[in-house]
Amino acid sequence: MIQREREISPPEDLVLAEAEAALAAVDRDPRSGLPLAERAARRAVRAGHAAGASTAERAWGHALLHMGDLAGAVRHLGRAAAWGARAGSPQLAAEARHKLAFAVLQRGRPQAALREIDAALPDLQGAPAARARAQRAIVLHVMGRIDESLAEYDAARRVLRREADLLGVQRMLVNRALVHADRHAFAVAGRDLAEAEALARELGRPLTIGLIANHLGLLETLRGDVPAALRHLDRAERIIAAHGAQLGTLYQDRAELLLSVGLIAEAKAAAERAVATFGRERRRLKVPEVQLLLTQAELLAGDPAAAGRHAAAALRRFRAQDRRAWAELARLNLLRARLAAGRRPRVAPAVVDAMVATLDAAGWPGAALDAAVVAALLAPPGGERERHYLDRAAGAARSRGPALVRARGWYARALQHRAAGDLRGVLSAARAGLRILDEHGSAMGATDLRVHAAAHRADLLALGLDAALDTGRPETLLEFSERARASRLLAPPVLPPEDPELTALLARLRTVTRELSAGASTALVGRQAALERRIRDRSRHIGAAAGGGPARPVAARELGAALGEWALVEYVRRDGRLHAVTVVDGRVRVHRLETRSPAELGDLIERVTFAVRRHARRSAAAQAAARALLADTAARLDALLLGPLSEVDERPLVVVPTGPLHSLPWSLVPSCAGRPVTVAPSASLWYRSRARRPAARSVVAVAGPRLPAAAPEAEAVAAVHRGAALTGAAATVGAVLAALPDAGLVHLAAHGRLSAENPLFSDIELADGPLMVYDVERLPRVPHTLVLAACDSGRPVVRTGDELMGLGVAFLARGAAQLVASVLPVPDATTRPLMVAFHEGLAAGRSPAAALAEAQAALRRADPEAAAAAAGFVCIGAGIDPLFA
Incomplete structure (x- = not known):
């Protein structure tokens, strides 16, 4: 008969040593220390070693607290307190109770947390008592009792430094920094966090370094340095996620940062992730804080x-x-x-x-x-x-x-x-x-x-x-x-520094986009979204020199002198009313227009777009209905927008739109037919753009893929100006980006895409993939004049304050004086007559606005189908001076 070997209990000092080692391991890294704490707790409980069980259970609860399992943390910290009492050690019980207090606080019960700490304090001396007082300071901060919180931190700090408790000092500094940040004492908060990070590195606590990065992100958010805040939060997320710790607070701080710069949709998404994370972890304390962020987001969103x-x-x-x-x-x-x-x-x-x-x-x-x-x-x-x-x-x-x-x-x-x-x-x-x-x-x-x-x-x-x-x-x-x-367009442009990582990400995105054009798949769509998110986040780390705000608005007298025989019409929305400010012969007038709401005005412009698209159909009946709808809608817009402005008469126009008017094809408005019209995001930008002169006379014409008519168009344009044509496999993103800085005039005939959700990913398709707004923003110079013969390339995404985003806008922001682009879809085969006529006008010494108006008028008389494709093109920017004078 085989005798079963009895389990031999480890020596008592070994049990306690294992528990204390587990506690130290959890302090360094909760995820890797958790198995050690579990094993030490089970051994101590089997051995009936009360002090070891209390210590190991505290380590176990501490690990779960950091990993988001509040229920488990409360359970094990409660056991730690009970084992401490059984061991006859008020100090062990008290240390467990003040750690339990933090878990109770996270469940949304600050008064109960305060009671736990106050009950524990009489049984603690020296450094353990100071740690409990620092914990008490956290609770007081949460309750809004800031002065009391700072007093507790100061009392704890003196003892912890005297006792050389580096870990206690490090924790105290991290939490005290948050109080100073709330009070906008940013320099003091920054010093606390810098010292805390140095201590965390000395103590070998990588997760703590991630948590400190999170707090640095919040500090920079409150201070207003958004690029720095984003860099800290991105670093924090990488470290915290790698250690399997809680991300709810990071999502909350990211939401606050995004709100500070008006990124409402992204802020709401981050806040909702925080709420979901806190709910999953039962951290009820934090949920209403995030609800306040959602309140602010909805206020900014107008709801x-x-x-x-x-x-x-x-x-x-x-x-x-x-x-x-x-x-x-x-x-x-x-x-x-x-x-x-x-x-x-x-x-x-x-x-x-x-x-x-x-x-x-x-x-x-x-x-x-x-x-x-x-x-x-x-x-x-x-x-x-x-x-x-x-x-x-x-x-x-x-x-x-x-x-x-x-x-x-x-x-x-x-x-x-x-x-x-x-x-x-x-x-x-x-x-x-x-x-x-x-x-x-x-x-x-x-x-x-x-x-x-x-x-x-x-x-x-x-x-x-x-x-x-x-x-x-x-x-x-x-x-x-x-x-x-x-x-934004009036502020000095920011040239991003060389960034190999961003360059590599853009190249990978081009590859994925090219593969998607051959056939979509769920995996490719997911990769595209992930790459776009990484590019967006990476680009936001870029800062610019402080104090470089927009120049002052152009004065009326300067504007009047620059306009000459031209008239300027600037539309202003206020409280649902539309006003027109005109500048004619140096005199400024204001008209209150018999306007509709912005939604109704947008509806009229949508009808124009619908009618033009419907006219592209081959059905004679559809075209006739489209012409009738277009004529009626255009006449109504004409009467509304220009009819009351008698002083404008038949002068050529500089139009400064607002809201949906940025997407109006002005050549379709009856009184603008054949009239030179240039559209500008602002009168001040128009004034500045007009002062720019071409640095070079060279002309480059480019043809994108999958458009049979693009190459003949590019070659014809190049022939008009004796310029160069990039077509077929030669029209790569790299080749075009290399040509843009040294050209005076560039013509791009390609598929275009406006991304309303992510305007900085708006693009035109070239031989090896898309050329995006992010590419344009990295150019040291852009051509003086561009022609974008691509769908929607002139239509911007309009944000609050008539801030504009899109491919065409990106060229203006980088310093282009003007561009000609379409605010409507462009049929493939029908733009060549317009483009050739337009470029012949430029070569003959016409201004861009005049050359475009004459080309559109000629097509309207000779070729109705080509005229429908031509109608969507507008001149944007300076527009009134000959290019090659």
Whole structure:
């Protein structure tokens, strides 16, 4: 008979040593330390070693806490406390309880967390007591008790440094930095995080380095350095994900960053990922914080009803968590949502006063400023309360705080002047606030960040435009109309540094896109989306020199002198009304047009597009119906947009559109038929573009693939100017990018694609794949004049503040003086007659606008089918001077 060998219990000192080693391993890396903690806990429990079991269970709970398993963390930390009591060690039990307090806090119970720590503190001495006090400081910070939190951190810091507890010091510094960041004490917060990272490296704690990178991203977000924030957050995500730790807070901080630059859709997606992650981990504490971010996103998106629902839900949760300061922050957002919806909330003055006082005491400068502004808006107009709160908010205008806070201060100052009936003061304050925001936006190198950051200009612009209209001075309305549009195009362009990684990503995307053109597959579509996301994120790391905001808007007298015999018409939207500002013979006039809503105006332009597309069908009946629809819609647009402007007469036109008018094919408007018309994103850009002269006279014509008529068109254009043609396999992205900087005029005949969702991936197709906006932005120079004979290449994506994105816009942003492009789909075989006639006009000394108008008029008489294809082309930019004078 075989005798079963009895299991031999390890020596007691070995059990405790294994538990302590597991605790140290978990501190360094929760994922790799977890198996050690599990094994040590099971051995200690089998051996009945209470101290070892307490230590190992604490390590196990600590690992689960970092990996997002809050329920498991609470269970094991509770066991650790019980084993500590069984061991007769109040200190072991207390250390488990203060760690348990953090798990309880994450479940949304800060008062319970505070009770756990306060119960543990009497049984702790020295460094363990100091660690518990640092934990207590975290809870107080969450509850909005900032001064008490800092006092606890200071008390803990002295003991931890005296005891040489480097790990305790490192943790304390990380968490204290967040308090300083909330108070906008950025230099102090940065020093804390720098020291904490140095300690984490010394202690060999890679996950902690990732968490510190996350906090650095939040710090730079609050400070306003968006490219730096993105670099930190991307680094944090790589490290944290590699260690299998929680990503919910990172998604939350990324959402806050994206909101700060107006990237609403991406911010909402990041916030929703954070909510899902916190829900999965049962971290109820964080969910209402993210609901406030969703509130702000919906406010920026213009949906106050959805914003109000998020704010109300957050308010209920904060009250349940007994977080008074956060509850008042939710109340502030709820009031902002109701004001944005056009409702004046009924709220007692005492409630409003308490909200402002609480947010001020919490040490949140931005929230306290917004609360004061809302309090002023809710106060009786002209009364003492309104003056008091506006005075309080306006003080931030000349503070040393972040750009967004200072700009809100100038908004409050503009409200002060409006309340006093001082229109000049309103305009002056609005200019100052816009200047701060423009400099802030220009410090970002990435185009999409610059464009979307303009969303923060909306409130100041609304006050400025209203005041400009009320002055009755057309020149002032022209000035603020210029400030309200395409500010990004007036800022100095940013040339990205050489980036081999970005170059490689673009090349890979071209390959995938070429493969997709041969036949889509789910795998290829997924690879394309992933590559586009990596390119977008990589490009956003680029910064630009601070202080390089847009130049001042062109003055009316300068504009009048530059126009000569031409007339300028600039359209302005305000409160659903459309106004036209005209400049003719140096005189500025304003017309209030009998307009429809922006949606109705967009509908008319969509009808034009529909009619032109329908005319391309071969059916005679379809073409006849399309012509009737087009004639009726174009006549209505003509009567609306140009009919009341008698001073314009039959002069050639510079048109500055707004909203959907950027996509209007102006040659189809009856009074513009045969008339030279050039379209400009702003009068100031037109004025600057006109001053540019071609650096070279060389001409290059390019033909893309899968268009049988493109090569003959390119060769014909090249022959007109005695230039070069790139066709067939020679028309690669590399060849075209090499030719663009040294050419004065470039003609591109190719398939075009406007990506409405991701405008920076709008492209034209060449022999080896697409040439994208990202490629254009990396060129040191672009041609003086471009012709884009490609579908939709002239149609921009219009963002808040008439900020424009798209392929044609990218060339203008890089310094092109003008381009000719289509805002409609272009049939393959029918553009050659227009293009040849247009280039012959250029060669004969016509201006681009005149050459295009004459070519379109000639086709209208001779070839109706070719005329329909030609109608979508517009001249964009300078347009009025001969190219080869």
